[in-house]
Amino acid sequence: MSAPEQDLPEAEQPETPERDVDYAQYLVVAVLALVGGFLVYSAMTLSEGFAKVDPVGPKFFPMVLGVAALVLAAILAIAIPRGSKGEADAGEDVDPNAPGDWRTVGLLIALFVAMIVLVNPVGWVITSTFFFGGAATILGSKHYVRNFVIGLILALASFYAFYSGLGIPLPAGILDGIL
Amino acid sequence: MENFDWLLQGFAEAATPMNLMYAVIGVLLGTAVGVLPGIGPAMTVALLLPITYNVSPSAAFIMFAGIFYGGMYGGSTTSILLNTPGESSSVITAIEGNKMAKAGRAAQALATAAIGSFVAGTIGTILLAAFAPAISRFAVTLGAPSYLAIMLFALVAVTAVLGSSKLRGAISLVLGLSIGIVGIDFLTGQPRATFGIPQLADGIDIVVIAVAIFALGEALWVAAHLRRKPADVIPVGRPWMGRDDWRRSWKPWLRGTAFGFPFGALPAGGAELPTFLSYITEKKLSKHPEEFGKGAIEGVAGPEAANNASAAGTLVPMLSLGLPTNATAAVMLTAFVSYGIQPGPTLFEKEPLLIWTLIASLFIGNFLLLVLNLPLAPLWAKLLRTPRPYLYAGILFFATLGAFAVNIQPLDLALLLIFGLLGLMMRRFGLPVLPLIIGVILGPRIERQLRQSLQLGGGDWSSLFTEPVAIITYVCMAILLLIPLVLRLLHRDEESLLIVEDDKDQREKAQA
Numbered sequence: 001m002s003a004p005e006q007d008l009p010e011a012e013q014p015e016t017p018e019r020d021v022d023y024a025q026y027l028v029v030a031v032l033a034l035v036g037g038f039l040v041y042s043a044m045t046l047s048e049g050f051a052k053v054d055p056v057g058p059k060f061f062p063m064v065l066g067v068a069a070l071v072l073a074a075i076l077a078i079a080i081p082r083g084s085k086g087e088a089d090a091g092e093d094v095d096p097n098a099p100g101d102w103r104t105v106g107l108l109i110a111l112f113v114a115m116i117v118l119v120n121p122v123g124w125v126i127t128s129t130f131f132f133g134g135a136a137t138i139l140g141s142k143h144y145v146r147n148f149v150i151g152l153i154l155a156l157a158s159f160y161a162f163y164s165g166l167g168i169p170l171p172a173g174i175l176d177g178i179l
Numbered sequence: 180m181e182n183f184d185w186l187l188q189g190f191a192e193a194a195t196p197m198n199l200m201y202a203v204i205g206v207l208l209g210t211a212v213g214v215l216p217g218i219g220p221a222m223t224v225a226l227l228l229p230i231t232y233n234v235s236p237s238a239a240f241i242m243f244a245g246i247f248y249g250g251m252y253g254g255s256t257t258s259i260l261l262n263t264p265g266e267s268s269s270v271i272t273a274i275e276g277n278k279m280a281k282a283g284r285a286a287q288a289l290a291t292a293a294i295g296s297f298v299a300g301t302i303g304t305i306l307l308a309a310f311a312p313a314i315s316r317f318a319v320t321l322g323a324p325s326y327l328a329i330m331l332f333a334l335v336a337v338t339a340v341l342g343s344s345k346l347r348g349a350i351s352l353v354l355g356l357s358i359g360i361v362g363i364d365f366l367t368g369q370p371r372a373t374f375g376i377p378q379l380a381d382g383i384d385i386v387v388i389a390v391a392i393f394a395l396g397e398a399l400w401v402a403a404h405l406r407r408k409p410a411d412v413i414p415v416g417r418p419w420m421g422r423d424d425w426r427r428s429w430k431p432w433l434r435g436t437a438f439g440f441p442f443g444a445l446p447a448g449g450a451e452l453p454t455f456l457s458y459i460t461e462k463k464l465s466k467h468p469e470e471f472g473k474g475a476i477e478g479v480a481g482p483e484a485a486n487n488a489s490a491a492g493t494l495v496p497m498l499s500l501g502l503p504t505n506a507t508a509a510v511m512l513t514a515f516v517s518y519g520i521q522p523g524p525t526l527f528e529k530e531p532l533l534i535w536t537l538i539a540s541l542f543i544g545n546f547l548l549l550v551l552n553l554p555l556a557p558l559w560a561k562l563l564r565t566p567r568p569y570l571y572a573g574i575l576f577f578a579t580l581g582a583f584a585v586n587i588q589p590l591d592l593a594l595l596l597i598f599g600l601l602g603l604m605m606r607r608f609g610l611p612v613l614p615l616i617i618g619v620i621l622g623p624r625i626e627r628q629l630r631q632s633l634q635l636g637g638g639d640w641s642s643l644f645t646e647p648v649a650i651i652t653y654v655c656m657a658i659l660l661l662i663p664l665v666l667r668l669l670h671r672d673e674e675s676l677l678i679v680e681d682d683k684d685q686r687e688k689a690q691a
Contacts, residue, residue: 025608084346093401120589128576135571136569162584
């Protein structure tokens with residue numbers, strides 16, 4: 001139980017190298033503007049309803065929120081060049097100093113899209129086996145066979161647990177009749 | 180003594196063998212995921228929401244209660260053995276606890292955290308049982324205007340007070356409220372913001388949003404920044420404490436509880452402030468101030484108790500008013516909604532047995548945690564070595580399973596991906612998650628209250644300010660918003676100095 005003080009990694013310093021302006025934040029501005037614009041537009045298409053029963057009407061909330069989103073987008077757009085930036089989320093497995101590995105994220109998203117398209121025609125068991133195995137492989141696990149075996153076990157277990165345990169039939173797809 | 184009778188009935192319900200089994204599962208699951216990096220109690224409850232489709236409400240909430248406290252306990256284990264706190268409320272535990280572990284006192288650090296959590300959790304739950312029914316009895320007498328004011332207050336408090344950037348809190352809140360708009364307007368029956376997709380008429384399922392924001396967003400964010408080298412885990416045996424450790428721990432436990440509970444019960448309290456206050460207090464009162472920063476047991480005992488007591492405190496507004504003030508409570512509230520139970524002040528009246536069973540199972544869960552976790556600590560330490568690819572692939576797997584099982588339609592998976600990407604964006608740009616999820620939950624309820632109040636008031640906006648409680652709440656809200664502004668104007672220099680000093684202090688401590 002003696003842990004000598006040798007080269008143990010010290011507490012991670014939150015200090016990221018000084019970057020003056022985080023231009024990527026304009027993505028947030030774009031999302032906000034999009035949400036705001038859409039809300040305002042969809043509020044306009046609503047009919048006002050029956051004024052006496054409902055003095056506020058169905059337009060009020062989407063309109064207020066849409067305008068608020070647009071205003072916040074404008075404020076953020078002005079604040080970004082002045083050096084305003086958010087503090088990225090920390091976590092046990094997050095190395096905030098590492099540059100973002102967006103290739104991994106992109107591959108995971110592609111895998112996810114494949115899952116969305118294939119889950120009904122091919123079935124839950126096959127797609128989710130490949131989903132887990134693929135995700136583990138993308139995330140860096142080199143035991144390729146084991147990745148997919150664990151995926152298959154999880155897929156089968158969840159299929160039967162949901163079918164008999166919770167009474168929710170997940171799609172069997174092309175394995176219909178076999179499972 | 181009516182409440183006490185109900186509590187006994189709650190115990191009777193919670194102590195059936197079947198429900199005890201759910202409690203044990205919840206506690207073990209909660210601790211396991213609390214220990215596992217990257218998964219918090221909020222994400223766990225979110226991933227387990229699909230069970231609400233088939234398991235009885237009381238069994239589900241018994242399990243959630245175990246996860247709620249178990250996650251907290253597991254989180255402290257991680258910060259002590261790894262020194263990389265997953266949540267801001269366990270930063271202090273990470274500082275002192277990890278120093279203790281490195282000095283070979285991991286067993287004592289874990290023990291004082293576990294027993295302190297038990298003490299704080301038990302006292303906190305007693306206070307919850309004492310206060311929540313009274314508050315709810317008062318709350319049911321309030322009219323729609325007051326209730327509207329209280330919900331607005333919660334939104335403002337969570338957005339403006341917690342978190343470092345008010346602008347980013349507001350952005351997150353507006354996004355959450357906007358998500359709540361989607362669906363059929365309840366008064367006029369018109370679809371709003373549904374993109375013409377008929378499946379969106381009922382709104383976006385809250386389970387999908389919770390799983391997307393908490394699980395998928397987190398997993399994608401970690402995937403972008405995964406540590407390539409595995410973190411060092413300090414091995415540990417069975418936790419125990421010597422007589423001296425007990426003597427030094429019991430007062431900090433009680434003081435930490437006293438700090439934590441009130442802060443948790445307030446809509447804007449949170450857990451960071453009380454843990455920090457507890458730490459400072461213990462440092463001041465300690466006979467061994469020189470040990471602080473090098474592994475003082477008081478510095479683990481107090482903040483851990485504060486953390487847990489604050490968690491119990493957050494259940495007061497949740498059960499008595501239907502107001503969630505932290506992420507786990509917010510997700511638990513979505514479980515109520517998913518059972519068709521309207522959260523709000525009438526909960527104690529309409530579902531007394533369910534609520535008291537939940538409270539009783541909090542006691543049981545707390546006790547189980549103490550009994551199970553002291554001997555299981557070495558096992559939890561092993562869990563910290565789970566290969567990260569499997570851990571995060573597993574989170575992704577269960578996220579898709581949970582969202583897909585809601586309606587068995589691929590559209591939900593597409594929504595899961597969209598909101599997961601939103602969660603990723605929020606983590607990348609430091610937008611807090613809590614205001615969003617609270618906005619999703621409270622937004623539709625606020626709109627309903629507002630429009631119903633105005634209907635009753637004949638469309639007169641001044642009818643919103645007729646009840647004294649409503650007026651008081653709005654005044655508090657104004658004060659809450661104005662205080663930081665006024666303070667900044669008055670002591671601009673002084674304050675910034677203080678913060679800098681504080682920062683330096685912390686950094687030195689981390690390096691020491």
